[in-house]
Amino acid sequence: MPRLIFLGAPGAGKGTQAKLTADLCSIPHISTGDILRAAVANQTPLGIQAKSYMDRGDLVPDQLVVALIQERLNNADAQDGWILDGFPRNVLQAEFLDSLLNQIEQPYDYVVNLEVPDDVLASRMLERGRTDDTEEVIHNRLKVYREQTSPLIDFYTKRKKLAVVDGNQLVEKVTMDLKKLI
Numbered sequence: 001m002p003r004l005i006f007l008g009a010p011g012a013g014k015g016t017q018a019k020l021t022a023d024l025c026s027i028p029h030i031s032t033g034d035i036l037r038a039a040v041a042n043q044t045p046l047g048i049q050a051k052s053y054m055d056r057g058d059l060v061p062d063q064l065v066v067a068l069i070q071e072r073l074n075n076a077d078a079q080d081g082w083i084l085d086g087f088p089r090n091v092l093q094a095e096f097l098d099s100l101l102n103q104i105e106q107p108y109d110y111v112v113n114l115e116v117p118d119d120v121l122a123s124r125m126l127e128r129g130r131t132d133d134t135e136e137v138i139h140n141r142l143k144v145y146r147e148q149t150s151p152l153i154d155f156y157t158k159r160k161k162l163a164v165v166d167g168n169q170l171v172e173k174v175t176m177d178l179k180k181l182i
């Protein structure tokens with residue numbers, strides 16, 4: 001079963017598409033955003049530490065997310081394929097992931113970059129209405145994406161692992177393009 005990493009700006013639809021693709025392949029959809037939101041809702045130690053960063057649209061400290069992902073990938077259900085959604089989000093996390101996957105002998109197959117123009121991203125997020133989807137926080141999340149996450153496009157292109165999918169199409173059409181890729 002495939003091991004895929006989904007990249008894309010906030011609002012690109014990677015959560016939706018990662019979930020659909022994971023269901024299609026019967027593999028876990030591992031979303032750091034979903035895991036962190038659940039931790040915040042349950043007021044776990046992780047959630048309590050992560051909340052203020054998420055409320056501002058900043059990245060949660062690397063050490064917290066890295067520990068979370070390491071634990072999640074060790075789960076029994078993650079031994080035969082997975083989709084990572086929202087991780088890695090900066091070069092340090094990507095380097096950590098490379099060495100972790102080497103160590104557990106689970107190389108990823110490729111990295112999908114869902115491309116969506118900037119103006120579409122903000123309007124999609126405003127429609128969604130999550131608590132961290134206010135105009136100011138959205139602006140910061142897009143800035144954080146440009147500064148910290150978008151360098152990963154280069155990182156994975158150099159490793160010849162990047163696949164680009166046009167995310168500015170109907171949900172069904174994006175899903176079809178992803179299906180073809182797998």
Ligand code: ADP
Nearest residue numbers: 010011032033053054058059060065086087089
């Ligand atoms: P989106 O892709 O729409 O911005 P996510 O659900 O992926 O939303 O993430 C929501 C928030 O969770 C981020 O703004 C960030 O604060 C935190 N987060 C998620 N994944 C990571 C990560 N890998 N590293 C640091 N923070 C993260």
